[in-house]
Amino acid sequence: MSNQAAPARPPAKRPSKKAPQRLPRAARQAQVLAKAAEYFSEHGLNAQTRAIAQACGVSQRLLYSLFPSKAALIEEVYNREVAGLFKAMWFVQLKDRSVPLEMRLVTFYREYYESLLTRRWLRLFLYSSLAGLRMAPAYTNAVVTHALEIVVTEAAHDAGRGVPANIDERTEIGWMLHGAVSHLAIRRRVYANDNTTPAEQVIAMNVRAFLASIPALLPARHAA
Structure with missing residues (x-):
């Protein structure tokens, strides 16, 4: 038997640690x-x-x-x-008179409720209002007011009624529907209301009630 020592093995190389990549x-x-x-x-x-x-x-x-x-x-x-989640395409869809108005409104408010009026969005909106920041008024003035004008104009056209000349009055009429859907989201997602009626069904109910009230809310259309 040979007494010759076995050759020493080179030390194992430790895997080199990669420096964490800096995000752009x-x-x-x-x-x-x-x-x-x-x-x-x-x-x-x-x-x-x-x-x-x-x-x-x-x-x-x-x-x-x-x-x-x-x-x-x-x-x-x-x-x-807040502002970035509103889809500009909604304005176009609300004006598409090839689709029945009730369907347009139900579709818009269902998508608005599901994709925008989330718990996080609502809480950010409410906190900003309580803090006296311009976040909530800026969003309302820039986005919601325009949507409400479209809703009321389309409802007037559909019912054969005129549109109030006073923009504040037009906006308040629009808020009757918009506010109902917004408060539905607050009740369900902030107040944790456990009403089991599906939100889509409640939205459809509010749309029908709004459209039924339009003849009593809007003036007669003046003949050309």
Whole structure:
């Protein structure tokens, strides 16, 4: 038997650790905005930036490098999570007179309820109102008022009635339906109301009630 020692094995190479990849700035901003929106919707808008950064999983320094101020962060959350979710195509669909008006309204408000009036959206909207920020009025003035004008104009056309000249009056008539659907979402998704009637059925009921009231609410159409 040979007494020659076996050659020593070279030390095993440890797998090299890859440095974590840094996210592109736009991707990091999007990630922070999503987490900030969730945090604001649960805790309100009055938190300190240190708590916001911790909730977003970034340092306070990085948060300020992405957004110059808390106000700028809130503004971007509004653009992404509140105003940005409204689909411009809804305006076009509401005006499509080749589709019966009741069907147009039910379709619009069903989609509006399902895709926009989420728990997070509603809580952000309510918190911003309580904080006295311009988030809620800006959205209402820029988006909702236009939708209400379309709804009332189309309802008037369908019923053969005139449209009030006063824009505030037109808007209030539109709010009769829009407010009913919005409050349905608040009851179900903020107040946790456990009514088992399907939301789609309630929306259809509100649309029918609104259309039935139009002849009593709108003036007679003036003959040309």
